[in-house]
Amino acid sequence: MLLSGGLDSATAAAVAKSEGYITYGLTFDYGQRHRREIESSAAIARSLGFADHIIFPLDMRLITRSALTGQSQVPLDRPHAEIGLQIPATYVPARNIVFLSLALAYAETIGSTDIFIGVSQVDYSGYPDCRLAFIEAFERMANTGTKSAVEGAPFRIRAPLINMSKAQIVCLGVQLGVDYSLTWSCYLGGRRACGRCDSCRLRLDAFEKAGLKDPIEYEVR
């Protein structure tokens, strides 16, 4: 399980648990602007009873530049209609590719064949590495390039939320008992979520559409 500390990966983890998987979590300390996400990932892993949870240091700033790792401005207060129209400044080059590759190394080591990732292509925020076509291409690549697959135990990249809107994800998570108060989505790392960045606004919008109240605190709702 790739576990970011956010709402989507927490929900995907709950799906894996509900299917009876023994879950192993992998979270990257990749130079995020703040520690909130990483702390949230640990809380989620504990709350869902993960068998193990590794926080892997990976300083993406050595080779990439992105607003998400503090090297350029996070855009705030973009007109809502603009979200999803272009690949945002928070795009980290090849991020999910790198994350899935390391998850694959971990999975192959522990003898697991199923890797869960909480991406969705519905509320498509412009990230090419959140689309089903990418997930399928990654799976094919993994199954030509690893010992396990070549020896007859192919990998499956499981993206159970891929065709769900964020509102649907929240509904599913609530059904599965996910404690969303443990999750963190804001691009900034304040005491409370900012309520203004793309990530906060997509999250607030999802809870509103689902007819539910987001249990975390916001500066601005």
Added chain:
Amino acid sequence: MLLSGGLDSATAAAVAKSEGYITYGLTFDYGQRHRREIESSAAIARSLGFADHIIFPLDMRLITRSALTGQSQVPLDRPHAEIGLQIPATYVPARNIVFLSLALAYAETIGSTDIFIGVSQVDYSGYPDCRLAFIEAFERMANTGTKSAVEGAPFRIRAPLINMSKAQIVCLGVQLGVDYSLTWSCYLGGRRACGRCDSCRLRLDAFEKAGLKDPIEYEVR
């Protein structure tokens, strides 16, 4: 350019230089048994006039186990006929997948579209991530999952040695002026190469078949 410090990636780098590329090197400090490989990679990057060379810390031991990272024995003195018959103990789960993914992140950041890797499937030592089918699958995956590719600048994974024997690689490198005294192939990290591990023996065999003398020193030839 993925640059390991070994003979193959040094030769692939010389191919890139001969084609007129401005070269950027990426080497991983991934918990190898010794520093010799990393020191060699820096020497090769200097000797070939790389525009930049990043040594990226990546502690694969956190998520993998392999003889190559010191967690089990490197097999020595295997009967020569056995080399290549099975995936060896030095296999690191998903290693080239992880390395190419980070090279992709780096390439996308600096605006490069061509990634060179010095793998060969001819003297196939049993690593599934050294085969052309894998390289092609990785390229397709990269071109569905990155912003650059989606916006019209697809990546090419260049493996110029893929169909060359190690003897042919050495011949080509010598023609291109590669200084093989700077390279390191031995799985162990002694003052001199051991001459007994698979990597030493494949290298010595290649020089012998090419009718050339390997300029590095060995404990046993």
